[in-house]
Amino acid sequence: xxxxxxxxxxxIMNITKGGLVLFSANSNSSCMELSKRIAERLGVEMGKVxxxxxxxxxxxxxxxxxxxxxxxxxxxxxxxxxxTTIMELLIxxxxxxxxxxxSIIGVIPYFPYSKQCKMRKRGSxxxxxxxxxxxxxxxxxxxxxxxxxxxxxGFFNIPxxxxxxxxxxxxxxxxxxxxxxxxxxxxxxxASAKRxxxxxxxxxxxxxxxxxxxxDAESDMVDGRHSPPTAKYVAAIHPSLEIPMLIPKEKPPITxxxxxxxxxxxxxxxxxxxxxxxxxAAETLKERGAYKIFVMATHGLLSSDAPxxxxxxxxxxxxxxxxxxxxxxxxQCPKIKTVDISMILSEAIRRIHNGxxxxxxxxxxxxxx
Numbered sequence: 210x211x212x213x214x215x216x217x218x219x220x221i222m223n224i225t226k227g228g229l230v231l232f233s234a235n236s237n238s239s240c241m242e243l244s245k246r247i248a249e250r251l252g253v254e255m256g257k258v259x260x261x262x263x264x265x266x267x268x269x270x271x272x273x274x275x276x277x278x279x280x281x282x283x284x285x286x287x288x289x290x291x292x293t294t295i296m297e298l299l300i301x302x303x304x305x306x307x308x309x310x311x312s313i314i315g316v317i318p319y320f321p322y323s324k325q326c327k328m329r330k331r332g333s334x335x336x337x338x339x340x341x342x343x344x345x346x347x348x349x350x351x352x353x354x355x356x357x358x359x360x361x362x363g364f365f366n367i368p369x370x371x372x373x374x375x376x377x378x379x380x381x382x383x384x385x386x387x388x389x390x391x392x393x394x395x396x397x398x399x400a401s402a403k404r405x406x407x408x409x410x411x412x413x414x415x416x417x418x419x420x421x422x423x424x425d426a427e428s429d430m431v432d433g434r435h436s437p438p439t440a441k442y443v444a445a446i447h448p449s450l451e452i453p454m455l456i457p458k459e460k461p462p463i464t465x466x467x468x469x470x471x472x473x474x475x476x477x478x479x480x481x482x483x484x485x486x487x488x489x490a491a492e493t494l495k496e497r498g499a500y501k502i503f504v505m506a507t508h509g510l511l512s513s514d515a516p517x518x519x520x521x522x523x524x525x526x527x528x529x530x531x532x533x534x535x536x537x538x539x540x541q542c543p544k545i546k547t548v549d550i551s552m553i554l555s556e557a558i559r560r561i562h563n564g565x566x567x568x569x570x571x572x573x574x575x576x577x578x
Contacts, residue, residue: 229253229562230276230310234285234301235294236260236268240534243318244284246551251559256281260297268296276310280562284316284554287533289512291321295339299346306347314350314561315343316554318532319508323357324480326364340364352557354532354550355479355507370557370567373574374507374530377548379411381528382475385546386503392473393417393499397490401478407578408477408505417474419490421463463493470498475505481529482510484518491523501525509535509545516542 231253233244248255257273283305285298298315305313325335343351344366351365354372362369382389389412396405396418409416474494481487481504491502502524509529511519519527520542527542529535530550539545553570560567 228279229558230256230274230279230281231558232256232258232272232281232283232301232305234258234260234270234283234297235288236262236297237288237290239536240286240288240294242534242536243286243531243551243554246531246549247284247316247555247558250551250555258301260301262293268293268300270297270300270304272301272304272308276305276308278309278311280312280314281305281310282314282316282558282562287317287319287321295321295342299342302343302346302348312349313347314352314558315348316352316558318354318530318550318554319510320353320356320361323361326358326361334364336361337364350561352554352561354530354554357479370561370570372553372557372570373578374532374548374550374553375407375411375578377530377550377553378477378505378507378528379408381546381548382412382503382505386473386475388473389475390414391471392475393467393469395419395467395469395474395476395490395494397476397478397486403577404479405477408475415467417465417467417469419463419465419493421460421493465493465497469494472499473501473503474499475503477505479506480508480510481506481527482512482515484511484515484522487524488518488522495523503528505529508532509538509547511535511538511545516545519544 231244231248231251233241233255235241244255259271259273261269263269283298283301285294287294298317302313302315322335322339328334340361349367351367351369352372353369355374356362356371359371362371386392393415394405394409394412394417396402396416399418399420402418405416405418476487476490487504494502504524504527506529509527510533516538524544526544526546528546528548530548532550535545535547539547557567557570560570
């Protein structure tokens, strides 16, 4: 996609005053693979830093080189211990701030707690809290990828570049699925229809949407707006007032809107974590005549028994990017394939460091993408 060699990039880097420092904030060595790929593409060495856990489980960060007056890029990939990952990032950002770094840019391919971006009954909007903590710690810019909801960018008071993985997934479909012209893009729920439409229009393929009785995790049924006070409590305050109750939702029997018979079904989504909904969708598509089923997602959390369940399911292949390390899951399930997105992250770092426009990385991306 980007025809720039690592040698040429290294030469470009040296033009900018102040220099660039690239850190990985992970204490877990398995999470550093993406950082090493980015550093290799940029032609720079990883910055010297120690990140480790004290015996009492406190996180300690020791930066072992000067960052004064430099552009510091902190790459943080999310491990299974997500809360430790967040503390590692916050402590490193604050350490760079107190060490007089010129700018501190967080490179967080998968933004943790992104699913908790709406008010749920008496819960909280955790994404907003996390954004505030990062800004308070000293972050001056954020590079991330495929936020669960684009509106999360509004939680920050710093610039946010929400990159897209779809060009790499589209390229995989075109190059690795020989008869992809006989495919149909599938949304496993109406909530995923926009993403499916984006893929279908770019590949000039048809679209299908699964709708039915399977409860969707992002349903409005758990929204706080559907938790009115009890009737007797309302009556005590307003004896003459009758508030009309909202009719509860009732999903119809599961249906597939669109023809998948004799076709390859490609289910697309942003995150694949709990795989139950994907397995149910795959079974439905098989029953409707799809002869091959692929699942494409940007972030492969693949928690708990996901690898085993995928291996035993009707799904033929699960394709995710390396925003989150999943080498162990790949050993457990050969159906899981990885697409490398270090190229676009390294190019974003290069452009920000050199003060170049980021618009090239967002070309052909519309408001609905």
